[in-house]
Every structure is written in structure tokens, then in C-alpha cells.
Amino acid sequence: MHVIVARQGGGVVLVASDEQASALGLVPGMSLVTARALHPALSVHEAAPDADRALLDSLADAAERYTPLVGVYGADTLLLDVTGAAHLYGGEEGLLADARTRIQARGFHLRAAIAGNPVTARAVALYGAGGIIAPGAEADAVNDIAVAALGLDPARRASLERLGLKRIGDCINRPRAPLAERFGKDFIDKLDALIGRVETPISPRRAWPACVAERRFAEPIGHEEDIRRSLLTLAADLKRILEKCGQGARALELAFFRADGATRMIRIETGHPLRDPQTLLRLFREKLDGLSDPLDPGFGFDAIRLSARHVEDFTETLTSLDAQEDFEAELVALVDRLAACFGARSVQRLAALNSHSPERASRLIPAQSVGALALDFSAFAPMEDDAPVRPIRLIEPPERVEVLAEVPDGPPIRFRWRRVLHAVIRTDGPERIAPEWWRMPEGTPTRDYYRVEDEDGRRFWLYRDGLYDRETGTPRWFLHGLFA
Amino acid sequence: MTGRGAPALAALRSAIERIGKDGSTAPLAPPSARAALGLDEADKALGGGLKRGAFHALRPQRPGEEPAATGFALACALRLAAERPLLWVRQAMAEREYGLPYGPGLMGFGLDPARLVCVEAADARAALKAAEEGLRCKALGAVLIEPWGAPKAVDLVALRRLVLAAEASGVSALFLRSGGPEIADPGATRWAVGAHRSESAFGPGLPAFRVTLERGGHAGQVEFVMEWSCEQRVFRRAAHSGARVPLSTDGPVETITPFRRVG
Numbered sequence: 204m205h206v207i208v209a210r211q212g213g214g215v216v217l218v219a220s221d222e223q224a225s226a227l228g229l230v231p232g233m234s235l236v237t238a239r240a241l242h243p244a245l246s247v248h249e250a251a252p253d254a255d256r257a258l259l260d261s262l263a264d265a266a267e268r269y270t271p272l273v274g275v276y277g278a279d280t281l282l283l284d285v286t287g288a289a290h291l292y293g294g295e296e297g298l299l300a301d302a303r304t305r306i307q308a309r310g311f312h313l314r315a316a317i318a319g320n321p322v323t324a325r326a327v328a329l330y331g332a333g334g335i336i337a338p339g340a341e342a343d344a345v346n347d348i349a350v351a352a353l354g355l356d357p358a359r360r361a362s363l364e365r366l367g368l369k370r371i372g373d374c375i376n377r378p379r380a381p382l383a384e385r386f387g388k389d390f391i392d393k394l395d396a397l398i399g400r401v402e403t404p405i406s407p408r409r410a411w412p413a414c415v416a417e418r419r420f421a422e423p424i425g426h427e428e429d430i431r432r433s434l435l436t437l438a439a440d441l442k443r444i445l446e447k448c449g450q451g452a453r454a455l456e457l458a459f460f461r462a463d464g465a466t467r468m469i470r471i472e473t474g475h476p477l478r479d480p481q482t483l484l485r486l487f488r489e490k491l492d493g494l495s496d497p498l499d500p501g502f503g504f505d506a507i508r509l510s511a512r513h514v515e516d517f518t519e520t521l522t523s524l525d526a527q528e529d530f531e532a533e534l535v536a537l538v539d540r541l542a543a544c545f546g547a548r549s550v551q552r553l554a555a556l557n558s559h560s561p562e563r564a565s566r567l568i569p570a571q572s573v574g575a576l577a578l579d580f581s582a583f584a585p586m587e588d589d590a591p592v593r594p595i596r597l598i599e600p601p602e603r604v605e606v607l608a609e610v611p612d613g614p615p616i617r618f619r620w621r622r623v624l625h626a627v628i629r630t631d632g633p634e635r636i637a638p639e640w641w642r643m644p645e646g647t648p649t650r651d652y653y654r655v656e657d658e659d660g661r662r663f664w665l666y667r668d669g670l671y672d673r674e675t676g677t678p679r680w681f682l683h684g685l686f687a
Numbered sequence: 688m689t690g691r692g693a694p695a696l697a698a699l700r701s702a703i704e705r706i707g708k709d710g711s712t713a714p715l716a717p718p719s720a721r722a723a724l725g726l727d728e729a730d731k732a733l734g735g736g737l738k739r740g741a742f743h744a745l746r747p748q749r750p751g752e753e754p755a756a757t758g759f760a761l762a763c764a765l766r767l768a769a770e771r772p773l774l775w776v777r778q779a780m781a782e783r784e785y786g787l788p789y790g791p792g793l794m795g796f797g798l799d800p801a802r803l804v805c806v807e808a809a810d811a812r813a814a815l816k817a818a819e820e821g822l823r824c825k826a827l828g829a830v831l832i833e834p835w836g837a838p839k840a841v842d843l844v845a846l847r848r849l850v851l852a853a854e855a856s857g858v859s860a861l862f863l864r865s866g867g868p869e870i871a872d873p874g875a876t877r878w879a880v881g882a883h884r885s886e887s888a889f890g891p892g893l894p895a896f897r898v899t900l901e902r903g904g905h906a907g908q909v910e911f912v913m914e915w916s917c918e919q920r921v922f923r924r925a926a927h928s929g930a931r932v933p934l935s936t937d938g939p940v941e942t943i944t945p946f947r948r949v950g
Contacts, residue, residue: 533826534772534804541806541817549807553790553800565790570804578801580794585917590885590892591795595758596786623751631890656891660882661751685786687758687796687894687915 204242208235209250218250252278263408264466265305267458268506269298271415272407274321280329282321282405289317291419295335305464318344321405322396326352326371341399346372353393359386371397412456412510414448416440423462423503430504434487437509438480451476451517457487459498460506467498472547473539474571476515482536489543538570547571555580560639561652561683562599592634592654594664594684601681604665611678612671614653618663620682625657633667648674654686662686722766722859725921726913733876733904739767740857741875742850746864748881748897753785753865755882759896760831760863761798762915762922767859768828773798774821776806776814778835781865796894797917811838815845822852822860829859836865847873876903883912886925893917895925 206229207219215235224245229238238245255278263273263281272284285298292298295317306313318324318336327336327344330352336344345352348371350363363386368374374382374394383391395401416437424430434457445451453476457469471486491498541550551567555577558564565580583593607617614630633651640647648669656662664684669675721736730736737743743763747756764773775788790800806821808814811834821830832849834841846862850873853860862874879899885892894915899908914925 530771530826533824537774537821537824537826538804540820544820545806545808545813545817549809551805551807553788553793553803553805555790555800561791565800567787567805567807580790580800583791583794585795585797587918588893588916590887590890591792591894591917593792593795594754594786594789595761595792595796596754597789597792598786629885629887629889629891654891656885658884659749659751660884660895660897661755662882662891662894684789684792685754686792686891687754687761 204229204244205246205248206235206238207248207250261466262306262309262311264468265460265464266302267466267508268460269302271409271412271508271510272405273409274405274407276325280325282325284321284405284407285317299335309464318399320396320399320403322393322403323399326397338399341397342375345397346370346375350374353390353397355386355390355393359390362386410512412512413450413514414441414444414452414511415508416444416510417506417508419506420504423500423505425500425503430500430507431484433507434484434509435480437507438483441483441509441511442478442480445478445511445514445517448514449517450511450514451478452483452511452513453477453515454511454513455483455487456510456512458508458510459500459504460508461501462503462505463501465501469494469498470512471539471543472571474535474542476517477539478517482539486539486543489540493544542569542571552578553580554578558639559636560642561593561636562597563639565597590631590654591686594662594686597684598682601666601683604680604682606665606667606680612651612667615655615665615680618655618665618680618682620663625655625661625663627655628658629656630654636666652683722769724763724766724913725916725923726911728909729898729900729911729913729922731905732900732907732909732911737763737767737859738875739859740853742846742853742860742862742873743903744862744864744872744874744877746877746879748879748899752881755894755896756863756865756880757785757833758796758894758915759878759880759898760861761793761796762894762920764829764831764859764861765798765920766922767861768802770802771828772802772804772826774804774806774818774824774827774830776808776818776821776830776832778808778811778814778833780835781833782807784835784865795917797915797920811835811840815840815849818860819848819852822849822858823856825856825858827858829861831861831863833863833865837870841870843871843873850874874903877901883914883925886914 204223205221206217206224208215209218217229217231217233217235217238219231220229227242229242235247259275259279263275266273266281266283270283270285270288274282276282289295289298292301299315299317302315303313314328314333316324316328316331316333316336318327318341319338323336323341323345326348327333330348331344350360350368350371352371375398379391392401396403418433418437424433452473454470454472459467469487469490471490473486477483538550547569550570552570552573554566554568554573556563556566585591602620605619606615608615614632616627618625618627630653632653636650636652638647638649650666650668652664652666654662655665663682664686665680665682667678667680669678671678721738723730723736745756745760747753788805793800793803806817808817814832814834818830818832821827849860862872879901881897883895883897885895894917895913897910897912899910912925913922915922
């Protein structure tokens with residue numbers, strides 16, 4: 204005999220009880236003290252709403268085998284839009300039976316109903332006998348259901364019951380105007396929704412994918428070669444759909460449905476709209492190879508779905524004489540492969556930001572998201588035989604160095620960085636870089652940058668933080684970069 | 688003009704437009720088998736230049752010369768790649784030590800960041816895998832690989848895979864090791880790179896290197912001293928740097944206090 208409890212208000216109350224406990228009258232809402240007094244041998248567990256939610260989410264994932272449109276309602280309800288999906292199971296009875304078998308195999312009890320709209324289905328499943336409600340039969344189906352199914356607040360529910368309106372059927376045939384006056388307009392709306400007079404959309408966890416290709420297998424498949432082959436047909440199917448609407452996929456999802464109910468989703472993103480099956484397959488292969496916990500077919504997958512989650516217009520690239528374009532396409536494909544394999548953040552390009560501040564002038568950003576960002580550093584292009592004025596590597600954050608200078612506002616003549624002493628033989632500077640006052644806190648000191656070279660030809664980018672005498676009495680020095 | 692001639696002429700015209708300042712016609716024509724560095728003695732020792740589609744190993748000569756070695760490797764990559772893009776595979780650890788690739792500095796060095804794709808690998812194994820993937824992509828000119836320290840994953844077998852990938856695609860591999868014990872590498876050449884003092888009278892001049900060809904070509908313990916022309920993107924004999932005026936922004940120093948410790 205088990206019950207789940209949670210802290211509510213001042214005390215601990217039951218939020219759920221198993222069949223045995225319910226039969227003994229231990230119902231949700233009762234305080235734990237009372238329950239214990241009635242049945243001292245009670246086994247009590249604390250509620251874990253997060254774990255419940257995760258469990259429901261995993262069931263929702265598994266339910267995606269029937270349709271990509273799955274909504275989670277409350278703590279224990281899944282709503283599925285199965286429009287057009289039932290024929291795969293030999294009709295709605297077949298679908299319902301399949302769902303029942305699968306969910307029972309995972310140790311759950313299922314109350315389920317299929318109806319023309321989600322409100323009716325939910326009410327019949329939770330408060331009625333479940334099953335399939337034919338279009339037009341909604342009013343009959345909900346006739347005997349308790350008014351609790353309307354989801355009203357307790358005050359209105361209580362006054363309904365005081366009037367003897369206990370079942371939905373009691374309300375349906377009453378004149379509507381007095382009911383609306385007494386219980387509010389939304390009461391009538393709820394009633395209409397329940398009997399299917401108004402359309403209610405379900406709000407799915409995720410948007411309907413732009414394009415979907417799906418394969419179901421009478422015999423679950425598990426061999427690598429079988430999986431590869433079905434992925435290829437899926438990718439080819441998807442390509443045909445994408446071609447029809449002139450689009451390519453930017454974000455894709457591959458869902459593997461295992462015969463035992465476990466579901467695995469693999470997602471990839473691409474740098475530009477794609478539809479070539481081989482390329483898609485290669486990207487997914489990279490991703491699958493790089494998974495820390497590999498795809499486990501168990502006793503086999505009985506359905507695989509490939510969906511394009513985000514699409515963009517596809518511009519047909521003609522095979523041209525221009526080798527450059529082919530190269531560019533190949534480069535984009537390489538970036539996609541590397542990103543699939545090592546993560547989008549690991550594959551980077553340098554973006555030029557319009558800033559005087561050295562650390563802000565250049566930033567490594569994910570290569571796939573470059574888009575409209577400027578890669579134009581032409582302001583720093585080499586000029587004749589002038590030495591480069593910026594280092595090839597930037598030390599971020601700058602590192603403190605001990606500096607010996609002839610004069611406090613002069614160039615360094617010796618400095619110590621990471622415990623190594625460098626004697627400076629050449630310097631160039633200072634190049635004064637003022638803080639961007641609109642971005643930096645007030646009082647951020649001006650920096651005087653020096654390019655220096657030590658006696659072995661190593662070159663460094665140092666700066667003095669703060670103008671001597673004007674901003675600081677004892678300026679500190681930092682190393683900010685290394686030249687080749 | 689016949690109908691057939693027009694596209695051919697257009698292709699030719701665009702080919703002519705592509706001929707770069709250094710006379711390279713890449714990427715239209717397949718690049719020649721060797722990339723001349725520009726310094727005659729070195730090119731002679733290499734039998735005409737660095738071999739394309741091959742594996743070249745580099746290491747800093749002494750501690751503290753890693754930035755110079757990186758510079759030399761980038762310069763070689765630019766020579767090898769002609770106009771094609773570069774892939775720079777770094778290990779996350781190396782960043783803490785030597786900083787991040789810096790756009791303005793690379794541009795000033797002659798490497799336009801628009802041509803550069805970087806991979807930040809979590810460990811040496813990932814770095815090798817990314818490098819191999821890059822070496823298989825014919826669109827690239829060269830792949831620069833910087834593993835950190837002397838990880839176990841970097842062994843002869845792993846490097847051999849890179850050699851094969853480079854040979855198959857024609858993309859050049861530059862493998863820059865920082866420290867760690869010597870390991871056998873299957874490369875076409877191996878270089879030890881040191882920094883060289885500027886010749887300029889004022890501040891630091893163009894990047895300059897002292898390099899020893901340790902293997903490949905007519906390897907001998909001969910040291911080549913060369914300077915990198917960032918604008919021409921070619922190596923040349925050092926001592927080319929002209930005098931330049933320091934970019935002082937403040938007025939002349941007025942007070943002189945002898946030797947005072949600051950910072």
C-alpha cells in the first residue's frame with residue numbers, strides 16, 4: 204500500500220495513492236496524519252514533480268512514433284494529434300490497441316480516447332470510459348461524465364452540484380442564457396468545446412516539422428547496414444519533398460523508435476540549406492560517431508523518422524565552369540561535418556567587430572553562424588614593408604608583467620613574463636588606445652601599447668595601464684599579445 | 688564567334704582575372720607540385736620548394752619561440768595554399784598558453800581571416816580527427832595542426848593517416864609541435880624554427896625566422912635566415928626592412944629620471 208505525499212500549506216497531504224490505498228479510502232487531499240491514523244502500515248513516498256515531468260516527457264518522446272504533434276497537459280496527460288496517422292495501424296482501434304500494449308509493457312496503466320477534438324478526448328479518457336468517439340457522437344459520449352471534466356474552479360463546481368447539475372448531460376440540455384448568466388461565458392465555451400461545437404487546437408510541445416519522411420518496419424531493424432539503407436531512403440524521400448517546395452533543410456532531426464518504446468532523437472544543424480541525401484547522411488554519421496553514449500538498437504527499431512525542423516529557400520547551384528563555387532560549397536560542407544562531429548562552437552571563424560578596443564576588434568564565433576557578420580579586416584592589411592602592428596595571437600585576459608622602464612612614461616627596457624626575464628632591444632610606441640568610454644566603466648585607464656623585441660628576436664605586445672601622473676602614479680604593465 | 692567559343696572565352700577571362708600578384712593562378716589551375724618559399728638557398732635545398740599534398744613537421748627551436756614557429760608555419764601554409772582557404776586546428780589547452788588567433792594581427796601578417804576556418808579541439812585525438820577531415824577536403828589549401836604537448840594519441844600510426852589523407856587530396860599538412868620528446872614522424876620535411884632579430888633601426892620589423900631543415904630535401908644542419916614579407920606573402924633574405932618612423936602619439940619625453948622600477 205503506497206501513497207505519495209507533498210507539503211501543502213501547513214501540512215503534509217496525500218497527492219496520489221495506489222489502487223489498494225484508494226480502495227481503503229485514502230484519497231488525494233487527505234492529510235498524512237489522518238491517513239497514518241487510519242492505516243499505520245502505510246508506505247509513504249515524497250512527491251518528485253521534476254522526475255514525474257521527465258518521465259512524462261520520455262513518454263511524450265515515445266508517443267512521437269504516432270505523430271510529431273504531441274502535447275503535454277498537466278501532470279499525467281498526453282494529447283496527440285493523430286490526424287492521418289491511424290491508417291498505419293489499421294484504423295483508430297488498431298492505434299489505440301498499439302498504444303495500450305506499448306504503455307502497459309512499460310508498466311503503466313492507460314486511459315485513452317480518440318475524438319474529433321482534444322477536449323472531448325481528454326474528458327472521456329479521464330472521466331469517462333475511454334475508447335473511440337465517432338464524429339457527431341460527442342454529446343452522447345460526454346453525457347454521463349461528471350461536471351469536474353469541465354475544469355472549473357471549486358466554487359463554481361460546488362454551486363453546479365448544489366443545483367443538481369452533476370453530469371455534463373444535465374447542463375447540455377438546459378437553456379443557455381441563464382447558465383451563462385449564472386456561471387459565466389467561459390462555462391458555455393467549455394461546454395461547447397466538450398461536445399465538439401468549437402474547434403480547439405492542441406498546443407504541441409514542438410512545432411510541426413517543415414517536412415517529414417518516415418519508415419516503419421514490420422520486423423524491427425538493428426543491423427548497421429539495414430539502418431544505413433533505410434536512412435538513405437528516408438533522406439531521398441525528404442529530398443523529394445524539399446524539392447517540391449524549393450527548399451533545403453537548415454536543421455534536421457532523426458528520431459529512432461525502438462520496439463520496446465525507448466526513443467532517441469539526433470539533431471544536426473547545417474550552415475546552408477541542404478537536401479543532398481549523401482551529404483545529410485554523412486552529417487548524421489559524423490554526429491552518431493561522435494555521440495558519447497552511442498545509439499543502441501536493443502532489439503531493433505520499428506520506426507525511424509527524419510524531419511526537417513527548419514527550412515530555407517534552396518538556391519540551385521549550377522555546375523559551372525567556375526571551380527571557385529564548387530570549392531566554396533565543399534568548404535561549407537566541411538564546416539558542417541566538423542560542426543556535427545565536434546560541436547558547432549568548436550568550429551570557428553574570426554569576425555571583425557568595429558571597435559578600437561583590441562580585445563573587442565576580433566572575435567572567434569561559430570563558423571555556421573557567421574552569416575551577415577563581417578570578416579573584413581582590410582583595415583589591418585599589410586602595407587609595403589611596414590611591420591605588422593598587431594600580434595597574431597592575443598593573450599586574453601592580458602597577463603601582468605613586471606617592467607623596468609627608464610622613465611615612468613617611457614618604453615620598457617626589461618620585463619619579466621611567466622618568470623622569464625626579457626631584455627628589450629627594440630621598441631615601437633606608444634600607440635595610445637583610449638577606453639571606449641560608452642562601454643567601459645568610468646575611470647578605465649588609457650593604455651599605451653608598445654611593440655617590443657627582446658635580444659633573441661621574440662616580439663611582444665605590451666601596454667602600460669594608465670597615463671603616468673594623470674591617471675596613475677605607479678602604472679602597471681600587461682602583456683596582451685605575441686607577434687610571430 | 689561561335690556559340691561554343693563564348694563560354695570558353697568567359698572562363699579564360701575570369702582565369703586571367705584570378706591571376707594573383709604573385710603570379711599564382713590558383714584555384715583554377717591545379718597548383719604545381721611544389722611551393723617555392725622565395726629564398727633561393729632554401730628552395731634549392733628543398734628541390735624547388737615545399738612539397739604540396741605532403742606532411743611537414745615543425746617545432747620551435749627553443750622554449751619561448753612558439754610564436755615564431757606558429758608564424759613560420761602560417762607563412763608556409765600561405766605559400767602552400769596559394770589562394771585557397773586554410774584550416775587551423777588548435778587544442779583548447781594551447782590557447783591558455785599562447786592566446787587566441789587574432790584577426791587584425793593575422794591580416795597584418797598576410798593571412799586574411801576570411802580565408803581561415805579554425806577548429807578548437809578538446810584533446811589531441813579530436814585534433815587529429817579534425818585535421819584528417821580537413822586534409823580530405825580538396826577545397827582547402829593547407830591544414831595547420833597544433834597539438835598540445837606530447838599526447839599519447841600522437842603516434843606514428845595517427846600521423847601516417849594524415850600523410851595518406853594529404854597525399855590523396857593534395858592538401859598540405861603542417862604539424863606544429865610545441866615541446867615534448869622527439870617522436871618519429873613520417874613527414875616530407877621537418878623544421879626547427881627560431882625567432883630572428885629585426886634588422887630595422889627602429890622598432891621591431893617584419894617577422895624574421897632562423898630555420899633549420901632537419902629532414903627532407905638536402906637536409907643538413909644549415910640554418911636559413913629569412914624574413915616574411917607580409918604584403919607580398921613571400922620569404923626573402925632578411926635585412927630588407929627599411930627604416931620606419933616609430934608611431935609615437937605623445938609628445939617628446941621631457942623629464943628623464945634614471946632607472947625606476949614600475950609595475
